[in-house]
Amino acid sequence: MESYILDWFNLLLRFLHVITGIAWIGASFYFIWLDNSLQTPPEWKQKKGIYGDLWAIHGGGFYEVAKYRNAPEQLPVTLHWFKWEAYATWITGFILLSLIYYLGADTYLIDPEKADLKQWQAIAIGIAVLAAGWFIYDLACRSPLAEHGLLFGLIMLLIIALTAWGLSQLFTDRAVYIHIGALIGTAMAANVYFTIIPAQRELVRAMEAGDVPDPMWGIRAKLRSTHNNYATLPVIFIMTSNHYPMTYSHPYGWLVLVALVAIGAWARHFFNLRHKGITRPMILVSALAALAIVAWLIIPPRVISQGNVSFNQVQSIIQQRCSTCHSRKPTDKQFTTPPAGVTLDTSKEIQRWAPRILQRAVQTKDMPFMNRTGITEQERGKLGAWVQAGARTQ
Ligand code: HEC
Known part of the structure; x- marks a missing residue:
């Protein structure tokens, strides 16, 4: 019952997280596109202090957008902020x-084969990494390094690499990815809270007081918002990667993560340039080529043949190692409904899932979940041999 209720909280939170994330990243994409697409307005608008405008059509209506060089003559009654x-x-x-990961640390966070951490230790490490990550990034933004975009990006990538490697010595494979995603996401949200919104407040304050706003705020906000922009694709990749064990459960999963973060930021560069009217297809082509190379480098090794494996042997392995969870009536104390809807009760079902059994139990080896049922390498080999010989049930 307890895990059933937790599942509902999980579903509700994930739903809210995805919805708010779409609203955030969507607004971010929209404003970046807007900024990069502005054109020189007609003279009468320029006289009002408008330095760029554009027209759009959407949802059956025309929109006219104007961006002011400084501020409008009068503050509008309603001003939308986009921070929540x-x-x-x-x-x-x-x-x-x-x-x-924290309440369920024993299942999702702690991997006793890597480090036999207590729950509180693992949680403390996780949170410390998020805090330290923000601290270091924030410090770097305030240093002269921030003026050199490319170098700054490379150094951040190096820090991500070191953190991912360090975490991979301590946490489960999935937890490594999620913590790097949370690290980047935390920096992005903190950028909004600590720099971008205060900069906007300063703009409004200066306007109301009839002052000239301090340009330093604008410069800082621009820097952070540029960083956020390049972080969007990598962070979305990391958040969805939890469904793809071929990435996180590779022996060099942390390095795969670094490569995919770099490729994501590089791909974002293409769109940033394109909004400005500069189309460099080679950026996108090279990003895709790099992705293909990563995919090729992490192809799972071929399964060593185990000779003839009968279906009876397979069925008994599945019953022993998988059915505690993947059954209509699971006996596992945590997974009280069959995870991912996968049931392996009948021979038909086992056959139907054969390709995924090969993928998860033989190649990426992240099933059985945390190897809670203690499957052996030899048993994995047998499952693999059976699938590759045609997954026959007779
Ligand atoms: C301790 C519980 C547990 C055991 C034991 C277990 N699994 Fe899973 N399985 C899960 C969970 C949780 C998920 C959903 C999360 C995910 O996909 O990673 C899942 C998902 C899956 C999926 C569906 C996702 C996909 O890739 O299509 C397959 C297939 C699978 N498991 C195969 C197996 C096989 C084969 C075994 C036995 C060798 C096994 N599992 C043992 C918990 C378990």
């Missing part, structure tokens, strides 16, 4: 992280 999307994404994400 970011905060709500972070808050729901952090609760979800706590619910799955």
Whole structure:
């Protein structure tokens, strides 16, 4: 019952996290596109202090957008700020992280084969990494390094690599990915909270007081918002990667993560340039080529043949190692309904799932979940041999 209720919280939070994340990243994409697509307005608009405008059509109507060089003559009664999307994404994400990885640390966070941490130790490490990550990034943004975009990006990538490697010595494979995703997401939300929104407040304050706003705020906010922009694709990749064990459960999963973060940021560069009217297809082509190379490098090794494996042998392995969870009536104390809807009760079902059994139990080896049922390498080999010989049930 307890795990049933937790599942509902999990579903609700994940739903809210995805919705708020879409609203945040969607607004971010929209405004970046807007900024990069502005054109020189007609003279009468320029006289009003408008330095760029554009027209759009959407949902059956025309929109006219104008961006002011400084500020309008008068503050409008209603001014939209776009900040709760970011905060709500972070808050729901952090609760979800706590619910799955911290409350369920024994299942999802701690890998006793890597480090036999106590629950509180593992949680403390996780949270410390998020805090330290923000601290280091924030410090770097305030240093002269921030003026050199490419070098800054490379150094951040190096820090991500070191953190991912360090975490991979301590946590489960999935937890490594999620913590790097949370690290980047935390920096993004903190950028909004600590720099971008205060900069906007300063703009409004200066306007109301009839002052010239301090340009330093604008420069800082621009830097952070550029970083956030390049982080969007990598962070979305990391958040969805939990469904793809071929990435996180590879022996060099941490390096795969670094490569995919770099490729994601590089791909984002293409869109940033394109909005400005510069189309460099080679960026996208090289990003795809790099992705293909990564995919090729991490192809799972071929399964060593185990001779003839009968279906009876397979069925008994599955019953012993998988059916505690993957059954209509699971006996596992945590998974009270068949995970991912996969039931392996009948020979038909086992046959139907054969390709996924090969993938998860033989190649990426992340099933049985945390190897809670203690499958042996030899048994994995047998499952693999059976699938590759045609997955016959007679
Ligand atoms: C302790 C519980 C547990 C055991 C034992 C277990 N699994 Fe899973 N399985 C899960 C969970 C949780 C998920 C859903 C999360 C995911 O996909 O990673 C899952 C998902 C799956 C999926 C569906 C996702 C996909 O890739 O299509 C397959 C197939 C699978 N397991 C195969 C197996 C096989 C084969 C075994 C036995 C060798 C096994 N599992 C043992 C918990 C378990």
